[in-house]
Amino acid sequence: MNGARHAVVLGAGVAGLLAALVLADHFARVTVFERDGFDVEGMRKGVPQARHLHGLLDGGRTVIEELLPGFTDEMTARGATRAEALVATRWYVGGLRAAPAATGLTSLIATRPLLESLLRERISRLSQVRLVAGTARGLIGDRHGVRAVSVSGDSGVETHATDLVVDATGRGTRAPVWLTALGAEPPAEQRLEVDLGYSSRFYRRLEGQLDGHASVIISTGASGRGGGAVRVEDDRWHVTLAGILGDHPPTDPDGFTRFAASLAAPDILDLITRSEPVGDAVPHRFRAPVRRAYRRRAAVPHGFLLLGDALCSFNPLYAQGMAVAAQQAAALRACLRSGGPTPDLPARFYAAADKALDVAWQLSAGADLAHPGVVGPRTVRTRLTNAYVARVHRAAHVDPHVSRTFLRVANLVEPPTALLHPAMAGRVLLRGGTRAAAPNIRPTGPGPLRASGPSPDPRPSIPSDR
């Protein structure tokens, strides 16, 4: 691909925008096609998940900060909440609150549209980058590689010659169909059926709520139910309830409240019953994390690569998607810097991106498989790891060193092996053996804060992934 001039990015989500930023240093022209166009502010059709809580792990924030210096300050200036992760957040794991500790992690809490609008604005300033409304329809080339892309827009369907296509169209990517049509091999797919349901609603924030904490996260424990409430711009709480394996939170007010009351800690219920709602609750159904990978380097077509959710979409419960998309953009930049935009760039990129993907996938798939109802391969290693992680959770309730390290691993800042360091393992084995205290669980019987009677589950047209 020597003398490369033009790169095309399909999709202007977090992954596509960060890819365009990185490509701009190595291509004379970068065109980003986005189905929703670029005139939309706030929530938009192409990313229905934006209506649900979007936490940015610090392992992603630091990468974005490196790619776009000043990102954290600009987000804060626009209303994002910036907080120390485990001091300003109440984090419940295994039914009890993790011991507060200084983690060195920065939580940057905002809605997804705020984050995306800042990325779009910064990237639109690059002279090499053009942001164009258009829907990708297919690839042009042969089984060895891609030479052009066909895009429909205001002036009908057009063909755009390109040296590289980056598919960042999200988890609904049509790449497997497009590649098959060229006679090229699509990547193999790995799925883990979790049938996760989200229900989310905004609330007006009152002074002093949550004792001034910026957020509360109640991890899905053995019940498979969890939730979060985070303080976002315009003095609002963004509240998301979640349930796996078909146990989805309702969107009607009574059902929403009742589901919140069933969580392992009362914080979210207290918050929503004392705050004024802003708009209705909205649902989302997410069936399965999907990871795509080529088993043979020789099978990777030239001139085309998948990035972001199109390459790997994670269970949203672990908030990894945007951070791993940022890490993939950084991996792409490293490949471009070390070897340039050569024909084997896609194969080199997959090898580099796999390092980030492996860690995140291991953490999230391992946590999914800790639920007996999730069907998937449980090796002896998976079982041993999950038994150890259960001990880590219990130790984290009482030992700030453990809660600190666990949160740093979950934020993709330290490798999972940090939890196996002899000093850490000693704490985990010593403190994680038995429950340190009675679970902080609100009684599940009828009470003043619980709605009564069954309620319909109004999920007529739930935004859902493919």
Ligand SMILES: Cc1cc2nc3c(=O)[nH]c(=O)nc-3n(C[C@H](O)[C@H](O)[C@H](O)COP(=O)(O)OP(=O)(O)OC[C@H]3O[C@@H](n4cnc5c(N)ncnc54)[C@H](O)[C@@H]3O)c2cc1C
């Ligand atoms: C319910 C839910 C909650 C989540 N919560 C979190 C969280 O807390 N933290 C986190 O980090 N991640 C979270 N994620 C994941 C996160 O949304 C993604 O990982 C992240 O947005 C990166 O995705 P992406 O840019 O690859 O794809 P997307 O964000 O899906 O963007 C794809 C873009 O491509 C466009 N597009 C699609 N098809 C075409 C086409 N044919 N032509 C042109 N454009 C096209 C779409 O309009 C869209 O703009 C969540 C996901 C879900 C489903």
